[in-house]
Amino acid sequence: MAEGRVLYHAYIDEAGDEGLGKLKVQGVSGGQSQFFAIGAFLVSAESDAQLARWRDDLVKPFPQRKGRDLHFRDLKHEQKVAVCHALAEKPFAACVVLSYKPTIVDSSKYKIFKQPQHLYNYLVRFTLERITAAVRKRAEREGHEASLMVTFSRRQGTDYDVMREYLELIRDGKEKLYSVGKIDWSVFDPVNIRVENHAVRAGLQLSDVITSATYAAFEPGLYGHCESGYCDAIRRKYIRQNGVALNCGLTLIPRLTQNPMPEVQRAFAASFSGK
Known part of the structure; x- marks a missing residue:
């Protein structure tokens, strides 16, 4: 970490999930998700010191809750709504990238994503492009240089040394998969990656909230319905480019104009295209 830089x-x-073998079918239990999402919860170092307290504030209204660990999936609907609204009052920024996996399943062009960790790494790349740009812009506005520390929630089957090597390939111009955006290496170095268990870091638990809330707006349930209310509650927290969150704080792959996902999800995503 460079001396004198402000840390984010x-x-x-x-x-x-990354699975591409048998995607879920409406009305049938089991199967792999139609969407796979990577989300980043972005804060300043000052706010980072407050994250455990933020997390405790979110779960405090639930008197029957045991322990401090926060898992969005374990909350009841009303609790999810309350958590999202309360979290939206805190000073953070959100960035979520979602892949619509049916566009990959039968595509020879994207068969590389059927290899373990490749889709995960690719979505991380898109996420880093957006959050490093946001950090740099804030640093420029405030007249300082910045560094970004990235902490991943440990997931089974992911090799984080391979992740670092992948990012170094991108940095060195050796990655062959095209991306319109660029990771801003002036604020991020692949050595500044940590991997922690979900229960250890409040920041990871809060990232779980914003990622799962966004995912719920796009991934249909057993009977084909999505829940956009959680995502709506944190709508103003997604990072923006020229005032627009779509393709920045909320990014769909493929892009919305080329994405064949169902009309309900398309309309909700389109609602993020205005200022």
Whole structure:
């Protein structure tokens, strides 16, 4: 970490799965998710010191809750709504990238994503492009240089040394998969990656909230319905480019104009295209 730089923290979690074998079918239990999401919870170092207290504030209204560990999936609907509204009052920024996996399943062009960790790494790349740009812009506004520390939620089957090597390939211009954006290496170095268990870091638990809330707006349940209310509650927290969150704080792969996902999800995503 360069001396004299202002430090920012990004906590990264995922929702859904990378599986491309048998995607879920409406009305049938089992199967792999239609969407896979990577989300980043972005804060300043000053706010980072407060994250355990933020997490405790969120669960305090639930008197029957045991322990401090926060898992979005374990909350009841009303609790999820309350958590999202309360979290939206805190000073953080959100960035979530979602892949619509049916566009990959039968594609020879994207068969590389059927290899373990490749889709995960690719979505992380998109996420880092957006959050490093946001950190740099804030640093420029405030007249300082910045560094970004990235903490991943430990997930089974992920090799984080391979993740670092992948990011170094991108940095060195050796990655072959095209991306419109660029990771801003002036604020991020792949050595500044940590991997922690969900229960250890409050920031990872808060990342779980924003990632899962966004995922719920796109991934249909057993009977085909999505829940957009959680995502709506944190709508103003997604990072923006020129005032627009779509393709920045909320990014769909493929892009919305080329994405064949169902009309309900398309309309909700389109609602993030205005200022």
